[in-house]
Amino acid sequence: MADRDEMVYLESIRYGRKVSLRSVVAGQRVPMALTSLGRAWLAVAPEVEYAARMADFAARAPHWPALRREIESAVAHVRRHGWCAASWQPEVVAISTPLALDHYPVHVLNVSLSTRAAAGDVARELAPRLMRLASDIRDAVQTAQSEPCTRACCMKELAAALQARHQVGTDDALLASFRTISRTAIMGDKTLDGLNVAILVTDGFEQSELQEPRRALDEAGAHTRVVAPKDGEVKGWKLKDWGDTVAVDVQLDAARAEDFDALLLPGGVINP
DSSP states (O other), rough: OTTTTTOOOOOOOOOOOOOOOOOOOOOOOEETTTTTTHHHHHHHOOHHHHHHHHHHHHHHHHHHHHHHHHHHHHHHHHHHSOOOEEEETTTTEEEEEEEEOOOOOOOOEEEEEESSSSSHHHHHHHHHHHHHOOOOOHHHHHHHHTTTOSSSHHHHHHHHHHHHHTTTOHHHHHHHHHHHHTTOOOTTTTTTTEEEEEEEEEEEEEEEHHHHHHHHHHHHHHHEEEESSSSSEEEEETTEEEEEEEEEEEEEEOGGGGSEEEOOOOOOOOOO
């Protein structure tokens, strides 16, 4: 999200388990003017805000004419193709797309990797996947907003999206991307007593983000069940290492939306 002339990470998922010199964590800030995150946000910002930010950059950037051309080129690319790429750190390529949803501030989805490959080659491989993820999130939010009394209506769409991403190995990222949706769940006049709650996770979920909400739900009288793509157990992530395992109650293929009243989506941050 944007905060003045910076972008703030709300969530970060490291798909690879290797230690990296570049470790991004929730709450970390990066410059708006230099990053694909910031430029994607600028592409959909109201004209008044866009002009104000550009004026701020011009007053402080030592090489403003060149930077302005880069920003304007990226903004034009987002407006034409839906995404932009940037490489503001050596051997790191990042691709971003804005996520503008009704009743929400503008968010930006981003994927980055350490590589010596050209930005164009990276974009050809990853930009379509990032755009599909953004489309899946928009569809899920629209479904949730159309039936605000329950989250069960989203279960099939989320399950299908998760299974599709599971085939290309990005389920952790998908789960994290849907966290905003889970935080805005509206239960209407329902009470928690007797409520059936599906907890959708996969290996690498943040342990505390499953355990604490589950404990609170159970104490309030809800019935919680862990749903996962695989049967058996899933393993959590605790700070900087693997944590506890959790038994899977229902395999994703067998989960039925009509069996649940609500959906809980823990995050999945893995950053060495």
